[in-house]
Amino acid sequence: MYNDLHAERFLPPVPLGGGAYVAISEQRHADRGIGLAFVVDGSDIALMGIPAANPEAVMAAFQTIGPAARLRRIVVLEWDDRLIETLNRYARFSPDAVVVADRRVARSIQNDIPLQIFAIHGANDTVVMPSGRVIGFVPSPFVFTPSAIMAFDYRSHTLFSNRLFETSWDSPLPATIAETIPAMLEYHRQYAPSSEYLRPVLAAVAKLDLACAVTRTGTVYPHDALFRLIGELSATEFFNSPRSVGRPSETREYSHAALSTQVLFKLVQAYGEPAVLETFADTEITVTPNTLEIAGLPDDYRVWQRLFDVIFVKRGPAWLAVVEPLVDKLVGLYGIAKPAVYQSVIAQVTKDATRIDAEKKELESRIQELEDRLSGTLDKLTRDPMTGMYNERFLREFVAGLSDKRASADDAVLLYVAIDDITRINVRYSNATGDETIKNLGYLLDRIRRPQDLVFKRTGPAYVVCLSDGGRAAALETLRKVKEGVRDAEAFIESLSVSAGLVRLAEIPKDAQGEKLADAMFALGDARIRFALESGPSAFVDETTKIATVRAGRILLVDDDPTALSLLAALLRADNYEVVTAEDGLSALSAGKTKPFDVILCERNVPKLDGFGLRHDLYAGGGTTPRLFILLTYAKTRETVVRANQAEIDYVVEKPVIYEELGGLIRRALRKAGMSR
Numbered sequence: 054m055y056n057d058l059h060a061e062r063f064l065p066p067v068p069l070g071g072g073a074y075v076a077i078s079e080q081r082h083a084d085r086g087i088g089l090a091f092v093v094d095g096s097d098i099a100l101m102g103i104p105a106a107n108p109e110a111v112m113a114a115f116q117t118i119g120p121a122a123r124l125r126r127i128v129v130l131e132w133d134d135r136l137i138e139t140l141n142r143y144a145r146f147s148p149d150a151v152v153v154a155d156r157r158v159a160r161s162i163q164n165d166i167p168l169q170i171f172a173i174h175g176a177n178d179t180v181v182m183p184s185g186r187v188i189g190f191v192p193s194p195f196v197f198t199p200s201a202i203m204a205f206d207y208r209s210h211t212l213f214s215n216r217l218f219e220t221s222w223d224s225p226l227p228a229t230i231a232e233t234i235p236a237m238l239e240y241h242r243q244y245a246p247s248s249e250y251l252r253p254v255l256a257a258v259a260k261l262d263l264a265c266a267v268t269r270t271g272t273v274y275p276h277d278a279l280f281r282l283i284g285e286l287s288a289t290e291f292f293n294s295p296r297s298v299g300r301p302s303e304t305r306e307y308s309h310a311a312l313s314t315q316v317l318f319k320l321v322q323a324y325g326e327p328a329v330l331e332t333f334a335d336t337e338i339t340v341t342p343n344t345l346e347i348a349g350l351p352d353d354y355r356v357w358q359r360l361f362d363v364i365f366v367k368r369g370p371a372w373l374a375v376v377e378p379l380v381d382k383l384v385g386l387y388g389i390a391k392p393a394v395y396q397s398v399i400a401q402v403t404k405d406a407t408r409i410d411a412e413k414k415e416l417e418s419r420i421q422e423l424e425d426r427l428s429g430t431l432d433k434l435t436r437d438p439m440t441g442m443y444n445e446r447f448l449r450e451f452v453a454g455l456s457d458k459r460a461s462a463d464d465a466v467l468l469y470v471a472i473d474d475i476t477r478i479n480v481r482y483s484n485a486t487g488d489e490t491i492k493n494l495g496y497l498l499d500r501i502r503r504p505q506d507l508v509f510k511r512t513g514p515a516y517v518v519c520l521s522d523g524g525r526a527a528a529l530e531t532l533r534k535v536k537e538g539v540r541d542a543e544a545f546i547e548s549l550s551v552s553a554g555l556v557r558l559a560e561i562p563k564d565a566q567g568e569k570l571a572d573a574m575f576a577l578g579d580a581r582i583r584f585a586l587e588s589g590p591s592a593f594v595d596e597t598t599k600i601a602t603v604r605a606g607r608i609l610l611v612d613d614d615p616t617a618l619s620l621l622a623a624l625l626r627a628d629n630y631e632v633v634t635a636e637d638g639l640s641a642l643s644a645g646k647t648k649p650f651d652v653i654l655c656e657r658n659v660p661k662l663d664g665f666g667l668r669h670d671l672y673a674g675g676g677t678t679p680r681l682f683i684l685l686t687y688a689k690t691r692e693t694v695v696r697a698n699q700a701e702i703d704y705v706v707e708k709p710v711i712y713e714e715l716g717g718l719i720r721r722a723l724r725k726a727g728m729s730r
Contacts, residue, residue, distance in 0.1 A: 060087040060106035063114040069265060069273065071209025072186070076114050077271045078106060084225045088271020089114055090213050092206050094182040097484070099126035101204050101213035102269050103133065108142045123147065125485075126180060127168070128188070129154035130215040130269070131201040132161070140166045149485040153180055155192070155200040173202060176257065181438070183484055185711050191257050193217060195250040195318060198343070199326065203258075210264035216244075217254060218282055219268045230278050234285045241286065246318040248290045249379075255287050262688075290386075309357040310347045312383055316360065316376050317345040323375045332367045354390065361392035439488060440495040440510050448509040448517060449571045449619075455558060456566040464524035467574055469554040469582035470498065470535060471515035473590040478546070486546055493545060501534045503527075512624075515582050525595070528555055536591065552588070554581030555595035568619045572626065579627035605629040606651040606723050611641040611667065612685070613659050617708075621654070624712050630719075638662025645671045650679045652719055656708075657686040657693070668700050681722045685710065 060078030064086075068074055072093045077086035089111060090101040098115055115122045124147040129136065140152060144167050151169045154162070159172035171180065173190050180188045191203040197216055204213040220227060220236040221243070227233040245251060258266075259280070266274045274282065317340065320329050326342065333340045338359060339349040350356040364372050373394065384391050443451075455465060472478075472494060479487035491514050498508045498516055509517045520527050532553050539549055556578040565573050585592040608630045612618040615636070622632045633650070635641035639661040645653065653671070655664040662670065664684045671679070682702050686693055689707040697705045703722070706715055 060089075060104065061110050063089050063106070063110055065117055066091075066114055069209060069211055069267070071206070071211070071264075073206055073209035073211040073267075074118070075267050075271050075273060078104075078110075083223055085222065085270060088267065088269055090267045090269075090271065091115070092182075092186070092188070092209070092211075093118055093122065094125075094184050094186045096121045096123055097125040097183055098122050099128060099180075099182065099188065100124060101128050101206075101267070102130040102215060103127065103136070103139055104269070108139065108146060111143075112146050123483075124150050126150065126182070126188075127152045128180075128204050128213070129158055130203065130213065131198045132158050137162055137165045140168060144168050149483070155202050157200040185713060191254065191261075193254045194322070195246045196254055197244045197246075199321060203254075205261055210262050212258060212261060212263055212266040212279075214258075214266040215269050217251075217258070217268075218266055218272070218274055218279070219270060220272075222270065226272060230281060233278075234282065237282065238285065238289050241289070242291045245291075247315055250318075251286055251289075255283050259283050308352055309354060309389070310352045312387065312389065313347050313356055313360045314345050315383070316379060317347070319376045319379050320364075320372060321345065324372070333363060336363050338363060357389065358392055358394075361394045365394045440492050442495050442499070442508050442510040442516070444510055445512055448511070448519070449568075449575075449623075451507070451509075451519065452571040452574055453567045456570045464522055465558040466520050466524060466528045467556045467578050468518040468520060468528045468531060469511070469515050469556075469578050469585075470494070470518065470532070470551050471513075471553075471582055471586055473550045473552055473586065475514045482546060490545055490549070493542070494539070494551070497538045497542060498535060501531065501538055503531070506531070517578070524559075525555065525557060532593070550590040552582070552585035552590065552592040553594070554578055554583075554585050555593070556581065557596065560596055568615070572619060572623050575623050576626040580629065583627075606719070607631045607633070607649065608652045608654060608719075609633050609635065609641060609644055609650040609679070611635045611638065611653070611655040611659050611664075613637060613656065617656075621710065621712070624716070628716055638664070638667045641667055642670055645679070651723060652681040652683065653679045654683050654685060654715075657684055664702075665696060665700050668702055672701075681719065683715075683718070 060080050062079045063076040064079060066074040066076040066089070074091055074093060076089040078089070080086065087105050089104045089106065092099045092101060096119065098118075100111065104111065112124070115124065124143070127140065127143060127147075127150050129140075129152060133139070136158070140162065143150065148167065151171055152159075152162070152166065153171045153173060156172040156174050159170045163170055173192075176190060176192055178190055182188070187207045189205045189207060191205060191212075193201045193203050193215065195201070201215060203215050203217060205211070206213070218237065220233060220240050224236065227236050241248075241251065263276055263279055265276065266279050268274075317329055326345075329345070330340055330342060337349050338347060338356065340347060347356060347360070350359060361373065364376075377395065380391060380395070383389060452467070472490060475487055475490065478490055495508065495510065495516060498518060502508055502518055503520070505521050507519045509519065511517050518528075518531060520531065523530075535553075536551060539545070539551055556574050558574070560577065561570055561573045581594040581598070584598070585594040588594070605628060608625055610618060610622055610625065610632055611634075612621070613636050618634055618636065622634050625632045630652075633644055633648075635644055637660045638655075641653070641655065641659070642662060644650075645667075653667075655667055657664040659667075664686075668682050668684075671682075681704075683704045683706055684693075684697055684702050685706050685708050687708045689705055694705055704718060706718070
């Protein structure tokens with residue numbers, strides 16, 4: 054590829070929209086440059102793939118975006134022989150950066166670089182930037198390295214596609230899509246193991262809401278071109294032979310060595326590359342690491358037959374059984390003779406005898422994998438990724454469960470604790486220092502708490518200590534120890550103070566159950582910790598403290614998803630809005646005609662009367678007219694926006710909602726309407 058050319062300077066980065074950028078090197082090879090792709094999130098930058106470039110050139114390109122730009126995430130899309138050396142060079146510029154990589158790559162580099170590493174285990178893993186921006190991942194094994202991944206920025210809808218839509222580095226970039234298609238197909242036939250590895254990746258990409266894709270050489274393909282390329286790549290079929298052409302109905306030539314390499318790739322998937330290389334060590338078949346190219350024997354039937362003889366002798370029938378479906382497919386496609394070892398009576402008898410054991414081991418392996426995934430998923434669902442403390446989702450479920458034991462738990466309390474003026478820490482030092490300060494407070498709380506109490510990480514800088522008994526007195530004693538601990542701790546970068554808010558379960562009406570109980574306690578707690586931080590330093594607010602109760606506005610929230618409804622309602626109430634909820638359009642219409650609302654937030658597809666119908670009937674029915682109507686939808690398409698404009702809906706906001714974006718939009722609209730907070 055282009056490992057021998059390293060860029061020393063990049064042209065000015067070009068914005069792709071939504072904070073995504075691409076830059077091309079000034080150096081050229083076959084009239085093509087090296088691509089640099091990255092995402093800007095405030096002053097933080099996520100590097101999407103490591104370009105063949107000097108880190109100094111990459112950092113200089115970042116500075117053209119803004120002098121305060123800092124490299125905070127380095128997303129490794131594939132293994133490279135120079136990866137460890139390159140990451141160590143980046144560490145000198147950005148010692149606080151986090152490396153994001155496939156778990157196998159992460160394991161290979163963890164002891165050789167000074168940077169923190171975040172391992173990607175599968176398609177469900179995401180990285181969240183400080184603003185809440187989410188970056189997802191598409192595993193793409195063997196396209197073209199065993200541990201390759203692609204990254205997808207949900208805000209800009211940009212896929213950083215690594216090699217998936219690449220064409221040959223040695224040829225000029227095709228001028229049209231018609232020219233790109235054959236060049237791309239040839240490129241994949243040359244380097245990808247087979248079309249079997251491409252199709253699952255292409256199917257996963259097709260499900261994304263794509264605006265564009267960026268290749269590792271900096272080529273940008275828009276939405277329409279992408280889906281044409283996906284269709285063409287999905288339709289092709291090849292098995293690691295540069296002479297295989299066209300679709301299955303066409304005549305094929307083949308290379309015995311190339312088809313043998315395809316078998317080795319399948320074995321690597323099942324047993325790992327070290328085991329495969331060990332199998333052929335000290336034999337006449339030479340296997341090149343990483344590429345798995347075969348040498349040592351003539352490229353004819355002898356290498357094909359000998360390959361399977363070695364596999365049977367060294368590894369037994371279990372390995373033959375793993376690749377047999379692939380072998381049958383190759384035999385059917387190319388007319389190549391099935392290896393003699395499969396016809397052997399001894400091999401067949403032995404294979405039958407070991408099949409049950411192999412299936413048992415595979416089942417056990419799958420069960421273990423499922424258990425590992427379940428454990429990881431549960432941990433992600435209940436733990437805050439930054440601090441490791443129980444997260445807000447778990448806190449909500451825990452508090453909602455208190456309604457089942459109100460009689461014995463009325464002295465339970467929520468103690469909110471937050472660092473005073475954490476913004477000053479971020480500004481004076483860095484966001485990383487602020488994050489570390491918040492984490493250290495969490496460790497302190499976890500050490501001080503009583504064994505029966507739990508520590509939760511609340512959205513924002515606050516923690517919540519849930520004291521199951523002892524009431525206000527126990528909470529005040531815990532707070533005293535926390536303040537002493539913060540004062541005496543050496544883990545903080547400077548002398549700090551904390552403010553606190555307290556909510557007692559006994560304050561909440563008895564008829565508030567489940568989610569309503571959680572909403573009520575969170576609304577009180579959020580208001581009290583916010584007032585404490587505004588009144589601080591070292592302020593304490595509970596039910597005896599008088600808090601101004603001027604509402605920021607009245608909002609009607611409509612959604613048939615109970616979880617989305619309760620979460621968004623809680624966030625709005627925490628921002629001092631009066632919130633009325635409805636789970637269908639007719640209930641919302643009745644509420645809207647009964648009392649005035651400043652804002653209506655409505656999911657597009659709520660039952661009984663959808664968002665468009667609610668907007669029409671509310672404004673046409675003689676009810677009070679809200680200042681703002683916002684449509685929420687998982688599919689913000691051109692058609693939806695056009696219909697919203699025709700219905701005079703003020704805004705269309707895509708779900709999942711980024712609350713900071715939605716909250717800012719509401720505040721600005723209400724200010725313009727004469728309501729100040």
